[in-house]
Amino acid sequence: QVQLVESGGGVVQPGRSLGLACEASGFTLRTWPMHWVRQAPGKGLDWVSAVSPDGKNQYYADSVKGRFTVSRDNSKNMVYLQMNSLRPEDTAVYYCARQAGAFDVWGQGTMVTVSS
Amino acid sequence: EIVLTQSPGTLSLSPGERATLSCRASQIVTSAYLAWYQQKPGQVPRLLIYGASTRATGIPDRFSGSGSRTDFTLTISRLEPEDFAVYYCQQYSSTPRTFGQGTRVEIK
Numbered sequence: 097q098v099q100l101v102e103s104g105g106g107v108v109q110p111g112r113s114l115g116l117a118c119e120a121s122g123f124t125l126r127t128w129p130m131h132w133v134r135q136a137p138g139k140g141l142d143w144v145s146a147v148s149p150d151g152k153n154q155y156y157a158d159s160v161k162g163r164f165t166v167s168r169d170n171s172k173n174m175v176y177l178q179m180n181s182l183r184p185e186d187t188a189v190y191y192c193a194r195q196a197g198a199f200d201v202w203g204q205g206t207m208v209t210v211s212s
Numbered sequence: 213e214i215v216l217t218q219s220p221g222t223l224s225l226s227p228g229e230r231a232t233l234s235c236r237a238s239q240i241v242t243s244a245y246l247a248w249y250q251q252k253p254g255q256v257p258r259l260l261i262y263g264a265s266t267r268a269t270g271i272p273d274r275f276s277g278s279g280s281r282t283d284f285t286l287t288i289s290r291l292e293p294e295d296f297a298v299y300y301c302q303q304y305s306s307t308p309r310t311f312g313q314g315t316r317v318e319i320k
Binding site: 133141142146155157195197199200203 | 251258310
């Protein structure tokens with residue numbers, strides 16, 4: 097069964113850091129570009145970041161550039177999002193998603209709350 | 213960055229009616245790399261349509277997509293109770309992979 101499972105969410109103070117993880121199963125991770133998409137409470141979908149299949153290329157939304165870092169370990173079937181200098185506006189459910197052109201597989205999401 | 217504008221914001225319809233949702237892009241979406249997703253409350257987005265008009269696996273044929281360049285449409289031919297949800301368009305022809313703001317289809 098093709099599946100993505102995110103973890104690492106929680107409550108963090110502004111300016112602090114948090115790391116998210118996404119575990120893939122049921123497919124060969126190393127052949128797929130992977131993305132992070134977030135959704136603030138009651139709001140729409142907001143693309144955050146992407147990483148190429150070999151991990152060599154990373155892409156970021158302007159709103160997170162310089163603060164977030166995406167990476168992957170294909171040997172462990174894992175994708176990561178390191179979030180630094182967090183802001184209240186980063187509060188959202190964070191989804192990882194597989195890119196097959198469009199995003200055909202999504203994880204269940206992990207909630208990140210940035211609040212003092 | 214390609215900005216996607218969806219209309220209307222909310223569509224109030226009855227079961228059995230036809231729903232027509234629009235997605236307009238600020239620039240040409242090359243190769244019709246436009247997708248539609250459905251999201252129900254508390255659930256994960258689900259891919260409905262990719263390549264502007266190709267249904268994803270398991271999607272009923274009452275869902276259809278059309279359009280090219282900057283104007284795209286999602287049509288639900290006859291609304292079923294489970295179709296009341298929020299629908300998002302997304303372009304994947306360039307980075308950032310932008311989404312529209314969503315159209316809510318609600319029961320009238």
